[in-house]
Amino acid sequence: GESVGLHLPTLSVQEGDNSIINCAYSNSASDYFIWYKQESGKGPQFIIDIRSNMDKRQGQRVTVLLNKTVKHLSLQIAATQPGDSAVYFCAEDSGAGNMLTFGGGTRLMVKP
Amino acid sequence: DTAVSQTPKYLVTQMGNDKSIKCEQNLGHDTMYWYKQDSKKFLKIMFSYNNKELIINETVPNRFSPKSPDKAHLNLHINSLELGDSAVYFCASSQEGGARRAFFGQGTRLTVV
Numbered sequence: 001g002e003s004v005g006l007h008l009p010t011l012s013v014q015e016g017d018n019s020i021i022n023c024a025y026s027n028s029a030s031d032y033f034i035w036y037k038q039e040s041g042k043g044p045q046f047i048i049d050i051r052s053n054m055d056k057r058q059g060q061r062v063t064v065l066l067n068k069t070v071k072h073l074s075l076q077i078a079a080t081q082p083g084d085s086a087v088y089f090c091a092e093d094s095g096a097g098n099m100l101t102f103g104g105g106t107r108l109m110v111k112p
Numbered sequence: 113d114t115a116v117s118q119t120p121k122y123l124v125t126q127m128g129n130d131k132s133i134k135c136e137q138n139l140g141h142d143t144m145y146w147y148k149q150d151s152k153k154f155l156k157i158m159f160s161y162n163n164k165e166l167i168i169n170e171t172v173p174n175r176f177s178p179k180s181p182d183k184a185h186l187n188l189h190i191n192s193l194e195l196g197d198s199a200v201y202f203c204a205s206s207q208e209g210g211a212r213r214a215f216f217g218q219g220t221r222l223t224v225v
Contacts, residue, residue: 034212043116043202043216044155087153093212098143098167100211102155 012109019077021106023090026071030092033066034100035075039086047075047088077108085110115139116217118203124223125193133188133220135203141215142208144186146178149200149219158201161186162208190222198224 013019025033031052036044050057050064050073057064063076073090090103116137125131137144143162149155159178160167166178175191186205190197200221204214 032212038153041218043204043218045216046213049212089155091212098160098162098209098211099145099157099169100214101157105153105155 009104010107010109012111013080014111015080015082017080019075019080019084019108019110021075021077021088021090021108023073023075023103024071025073025090025092025103027092027094027101028068028071029094031095032093033064033073034091034093035062035064035073036089036091036102037084037086038089038105044089049093080108080110082110082112084108114218115215116203116205118201118217118220120220121218122221122223124225127193127195127224129193130189130191131193131222132190133201133203133222135186135188135217136184137203137205137215138184139205139215141205142183143206143211144180145204145206145211145214146186146188147202147204147216149202151199155202158188159186160211193224195224198222 032049034049035047038044048059048064050066061078065074087105087107089105091100119134145160146158158172177189179187200219202219203217206214
């Protein structure tokens, strides 16, 4: 069936460096692709989304890139901070049934 | 004020029992959801509900049922609990059609023994 998945389960970066978290998806019909952040003991928190007709979108310190040719989604975090330590999920919204399909998550660890 | 609140935060119960988890949102959203997160952190949608329709993920056992007394509440009832139901359950809400920008509660960790 359709699925959203991640390449790296754990990513460790030095404080101040840039982080790149990757995701592969298989449902080409999705309208939106989304990144969520989940800190320990908390619920997921929306970070940024990108519509399927775009290839790049920037937020505050974050950039999402969408490569539809290879069905790849990435989240770039600039100047990674200790507060960025969390599990990051990619998700897709197919627009049908008002439901999200989540990928498996990548844990980002920021070393001081 | 907490936007999406769930109670209880922790729930330990025996197999075969029936339990409920409550969820309330004060964001004025039209749509509420229940997600299940397993021990490997995998998140899976269970239900999507607004005042027009209930959408059920077909993989969810019918022992699970959402109940919405009003627009601000979506409770989750679970009958005949099984060991495999142990997980963290998240309630979320969004504007209608805005599932991708949902607000999540802090989760309820359910442990079935």
